Amino acid sequence: MHPFTVTEENKPYFLEADLLFQGNFRENHLRFLSSSEKAVSGNFFGKLQEALQQPDAPATWHSAAEPVFTASKSVYEELVQNGIDFLKKGNAEKVVPSRCAQVALSPHFRPVTGFFNLLKQYPHAFVSLVSAPETGTWLGASPEILVVKDKKNIFRTMALAGTQKLAAGLSPADAIWRQKEIEEQSMVVRYVISCFKKIRLREYVETGPRTVAAGNLLHLRSDFCVPLNEEEFPNLTSRMLHLLHPTSAVCGQPKEAALDFLNAHENYNRRYYSGYLGPVNVQHETAVYVNLRCLELRENSAILYAGAGVTVDSDPTKEWQETELKMQTVSAALQLNTPLDDTATGY
Numbered sequence: 001m002h003p004f005t006v007t008e009e010n011k012p013y014f015l016e017a018d019l020l021f022q023g024n025f026r027e028n029h030l031r032f033l034s035s036s037e038k039a040v041s042g043n044f045f046g047k048l049q050e051a052l053q054q055p056d057a058p059a060t061w062h063s064a065a066e067p068v069f070t071a072s073k074s075v076y077e078e079l080v081q082n083g084i085d086f087l088k089k090g091n092a093e094k095v096v097p098s099r100c101a102q103v104a105l106s107p108h109f110r111p112v113t114g115f116f117n118l119l120k121q122y123p124h125a126f127v128s129l130v131s132a133p134e135t136g137t138w139l140g141a142s143p144e145i146l147v148v149k150d151k152k153n154i155f156r157t158m159a160l161a162g163t164q165k166l167a168a169g170l171s172p173a174d175a176i177w178r179q180k181e182i183e184e185q186s187m188v189v190r191y192v193i194s195c196f197k198k199i200r201l202r203e204y205v206e207t208g209p210r211t212v213a214a215g216n217l218l219h220l221r222s223d224f225c226v227p228l229n230e231e232e233f234p235n236l237t238s239r240m241l242h243l244l245h246p247t248s249a250v251c252g253q254p255k256e257a258a259l260d261f262l263n264a265h266e267n268y269n270r271r272y273y274s275g276y277l278g279p280v281n282v283q284h285e286t287a288v289y290v291n292l293r294c295l296e297l298r299e300n301s302a303i304l305y306a307g308a309g310v311t312v313d314s315d316p317t318k319e320w321q322e323t324e325l326k327m328q329t330v331s332a333a334l335q336l337n338t339p340l341d342d343t344a345t346g347y
């Protein structure tokens with residue numbers, strides 16, 4: 001779990017796994033990787049079932065004490081307008097201002113049920129629930145790969161940007177994009193290629209952009225893949241991870257100028273939102289995702305986070321609406337009074 005920017009309050013944490021299971025949540029469908037894991041799992045699943053069967057027992061999770069600075073519509077629109085003015089002066093090409101909003105939690109809320117709700121609704125997303133004393137508790141359904149290295153030693157990353165609402169009755173293939181979104185996404189493509197260039201890697205395969213659905217939204221996505229040759233490019237995955245983060249999809253372009261703008265104007269702590277998370281070197285696979293479409297749990301509330309790519313052609317009210325739509329992705333997890341549904345848990 002890695003924050004957007006590393007500071008005294010926001011540190012990266014490597015959380016070591018005690019248990020890895022693959023398959024359906026129901027124990028008879030699980031495949032354990034070792035007998036010791038099976039023993040640990042008995043205890044883990046027993047406690048989990050118990051907690052889920054007693055929805056009125058007091059719920060506890062790790063909750064951070066950081067102050068919360070939410071932005072109203074007018075404050076966020078002003079931030080976007082500041083971003084547009086900053087870009088018009090020629091300081092940068094793109095900035096990604098973000099904000100958070102706080103919503104009350106139902107006393108029946110259970111993080112694990114929220115996790116399963118997200119899993120059911122977004123079968124193609126990276127659905128995660130992380131709870132640790134150091135990070136607090138985060139729940140999310142990310143559509144965006146930062147770096148992947150699969151079992152076949154293929155490296156992958158993507159350029160995801162440009163957002164529109166998925167209209168009822170239409171499929172992603174019917175989407176029509178404006179120049180603003182096409183340019184915004186092509187900046188992310190150029191940024192990914194510039195990272196490959198920094199390490200003199202020319203053998204990547206680029207496909208797209210094509211329209212993809214992520215919950216109620218559509219994005220433009222280009223995919224990059226590199227068959228890994230460890231001799232020529234040792235540690236490519238970790239080198240690319242450090243070069244890519246924060247990408248121009250969540251920060252802006254050029255990176256330093258965009259970061260300066262965000263540090264000076266965003267006026268809140270992103271914490272782990274737009275940082276990254278995911279399994280590292282688990283069974284020879286690494287899958288690190290950008291921490292987007294996420295919420296953070298506090299004692300009696302949830303903090304929703306979202307941002308929007310701003311270029312000189314942006315309209316502050318439309319960018320506000322975009323952040324509202326992005327927040328809806330994960331707030332879907334907050335309708336949590338439904339009992340655990342077995343059919344929702346296969347992955």
Ligand SMILES: C=C(O[C@@H]1C=C(C(=O)O)C=C[C@H]1O)C(=O)O
Pocket residue numbers: 096098144160161162163219249250292293305306307308309310326
């Ligand atoms: C910044 C976010 O999303 C990113 C920004 C996008 C955009 O500006 O169109 C689209 C997808 C993500 O790369 C977010 O979800 O908070």
